[in-house]
Amino acid sequence: MSTATRFQVRPKKVRIVAGIGAVVLVAAFTIVAILLRNSPTGVIFRTTDQIAMVAVGVLLGAGAMLFARPRVRADADGVDVRNMLGDKRFNWDDVEHVSFPDGSAWARLELPDDEYVPVMAIQAIDGERAVLAMRELRRLHREHESR
The missing domain is CATH 2.30.29 (PH-domain like)
Known part of the structure; x- marks a missing residue:
């Protein structure tokens, strides 16, 4: 900006909801990843599957945080x-x-x-x-x- 900023605003409630949503998404996918090992379905889940599940949670959480970006x-x-x-x-x-x-x-x-x-x-x-x-x-x- 050519002169000093005289006014700045960001949304408040949406930022709070986005932050909570991001934490919930990462936590939920992490819990699912941990529980994958003990699945009674007969499917074999490996460590890479668990890591991928956490990574999906992190990506979705990052996507939720885009709602906190406006300014x-x-x-x-x-x-x-x-x-x-x-x-x-x-x-x-x-x-x-x-x-x-x-x-x-x-x-x-x-x-x-x-x-x-x-x-x-x-x-x-x-x-x-x-x-x-x-x-x-x-x-x-x-x-x-x-x-």
């Missing part, structure tokens, strides 16, 4: 949006509106030509925290428009 940072020049799989910087000149449509799970940046970018860091499930984040993001946008 939005804003300064006087623009906004950085990081969602689950990518990040992108937008200058305030490119942002027409900052909105939170009725019934939507998260906020979005309205861009020219009827395009938009979801801002998954500001989620409806966070309640008042999301309201405060939207107010600040909109304030920064208005501040730029008045220059």
